[in-house]
Amino acid sequence: MNFELTKEQQMIRDNVRKFAEAKIEPIAFQLDEKNIFPEEIVNEMGDLSIMGLPYPKEYGGAGKDVLSYAIAVEELSRVDAGVGVILSAHTSLGTWPIMEFGTKEQKEKYLVPLASGKKIAAFGLTEPNAGSDAGKTETTAVLEGDHYVINGSKVFITNADYADTYVIFAVTTPGLGTKGISAFIIEKGMDGFTFGTHYNKMGIRSSATAELLFKNLKVPKYNLLGKENEGFKIAMQTLEGGRIGIAAQALGIAQGAYEKALSYSKERVQFGKPISRQQSIAFKLADMATKIRAARFMVYSAAVLKQEHKNYGMESAMAKLYASDICLEVVNDAVQIYGGSGFIKGFPVERMYRDAKICTIYEGTNEIQRLIISNDILGKPKKEPIEENKENKVNKAKPITGNRRRVIIKEGSPKEKVDAFLNYIKSENIDINKSEASKGSIADADKVCSIGLGLKDKKDLPLIQSLADTVGAELGCSRPVAEEREWLPLDRYVGISGQKFGGTFYLAIGISGQVQHLKGIENAGIITAINIDEDAPIFKSSDYGIVGDLYEIVPLLIEALK
Structure with a gap:
């Protein structure tokens, strides 16, 4: 077991950190305040091969390992978590399923521009009535000749209308729950594919989040990703890797907040000495550093397991759960160390405090992570057999406004x-x-x-x-x-x-x-x-x-x- 980075991994850390501090940090406040998606920054990340770190060179990637990618997300998030999740959603969610389940033709058409950073990817699973329970998916895909016709919507989609290529999920066989869901590759600009308004989020405001809308969207049959009705499996395997990215994001936020708090505590003098020398503050810093170190080993070990093609589902869930939980604790302590200043916009710890919360929610809530971990430990409980809906109807939830005449x-x-x-x-x-x-x-x-x-x-x-x-x-x-x-x-x-x-x-x-x-x-x-x-x-x-x-x-x- 090696607890040190390789020279190449350390070089990637140094380069991404230098890039983040030089290009992102000076504008991080404006990106957050005005909810700006940093297109030029993302383009530069593509030029630096950051957008395709873990993908083979033959498909336009950098040919590096999963740990190098996690380090990149961490370093970007240390400065701006919104930019970190742009990379995570692109690499772990939108691009990986094409690499893993795509045909040779699909990889050549879609993976190459994504891994090379020329295009941006996104992932569409969540719906208004299908969050943690993906089996309640209502978006439908009906095969008509050589096309699938897709109708429905997706919510809370990272990269939204700034992406070019999307992996989305729809019901192809109604009445079978998760066993009737398929995955598709769609492109921005296809007729019938539009976007809702951008969400006005509490945090990660430099990332774009919006709704995807499908109205009689015709998708060529060859854009089916994997086999029909195997979309749920593709989604779950994708999310396993995605959790490493979010764990790395949480780790980066915590690291950035800790460093800011440490520096401030050495400069701020009260009662005749720096507050870092007050035992209550010194002990906070000690706890923060300990939690971050433990989280880092969990995140890195999950990344290594994935790279080695070993089972990593439980470990990625643990990493995401622990890193995001301690991230909230660390940023809370960082704001406390700053005192009143930490509550004022313009101080990075205020932004980090807002950015941290989402890490316990997306890529599966932390409650779902505990469910995954406990099922791995105890074994999954037996499920009642799904009775096929003889009327062949798709899941339909009761409208928010109740039953209306329509x-x-x-x-x-x-x-x-x-x-x-x-x-x-x-x-x-x-x-x-x-x-x-x-x-x-x-x-x-x-x-x-x-x-x-x-x-x-x-x-x-x-x-x-x-x-x-x-x-x-x-x-x-x-x-x-x-x-x-x-x-x-x-x-x-x-x-x-x-x-x-x-x-x-x-x-x-x-x-x-x-x-x-x-x-x-x-x-x-x-x-x-x-x-x-x-x-x-x-x-x-x-x-x-x-x-x-x-x-x-x-x-x-x-x-x-x-």
Whole structure:
């Protein structure tokens, strides 16, 4: 057993550290504050062969080992964890399954540009109703001739629309749970493949995280990765390696926070001496260093096991579990050592404190890691046999807003759609003719008209305000309209972290219907929607809806209600 790095591994550590300190550290605050994806930095990482460290040279990689890759993630995360996870998601999640399960043709077409850093990869498994329980996947892939037609969505996807190549998972044989899931390689730009808005995350803000949307996405049959219905196996094996990357990320965050705290404690003088010489602080530093050293050996040993093609699933789970847990402890102590300064933006430990938490969540929560470890120790419990769904239906979870009527008006002219819509509303005995608006908060309102990103320009807001006035409703909006575009005040934002609406009538205009928004209207009486996309999630959570251009529908609604 060798506890020292080879000269080559040490050289990789030194080079990546030098790169991170010279190129990333000076702009880390801006990347975090403005939520900027560092495209130029990632391009340079490709030029330096960092993006393909563990892959063979014949496929464009650097031909190094898994430990060298883990060291690179660690060193990047020591400075900026967002950049560290860009590399981890690209290398461990998006690229590895193509290397391991791809055909020769798939490797030549996709692996070469990924391993050489010319393109970026991403991995799409998680869905709104399929997080830790991947068996609840709802995205479907139906074989039609020489193509699979994919419909559904993925959430919390790292690298998102900055990636070029994606490995995603969909149900090909409904009713079989995890045994009916297949893996596919898809490309940005394919018809029917779009992206949701970027998440406004607490940490790792230099990485891009967004939703992947599939609407009748046609994927060539030869883009099936591995065999049909073996996608779950591919996903689980991929995640085993991915946990090494996240463990390395947590290790890097902890190392960076520890170094900052150590340096500060030597400079900060209280009671006539550096606080590092106060026993309470000295003991904190001792504990931090001990935890980091233990975590490093766990991470490195898992990487070596993977490189040697030995079983490493339990070890990678242990490394991810322990490294992320102690990372939280170390950054907490680092902030404590900084005192009030550690609570102020601009001090790296404040950012590291926010970055650390995600390491206990993604690539399998730490609760799932404990399940993996315990199953390895005790043996997996026997599962009840899966009864095939004779109606051949895909998993469908109950909508967030409960069971709704889902009457969606697609046919007819815009005027005919509006007339039909108003007849339905009339049948509910809801008066949406002009009445005195509450002029108060959205939470206290009886009626609300909310606008989303379907509105093209701020100058068009008076159109929506006019409809709200005509209906006698408060004007609301989706989170991006208030938070990112700043078109309306924050107290107009309806959603899980915004205003909650439980009144009689809610009209969502140009709002896609992401989970954050739906949680804010789950107790609404009647939910209605106007959206140009008939597959917009908002329709699945609505009572009535119109498929159409809001710029056509809204003026007609105003006219009909006057």
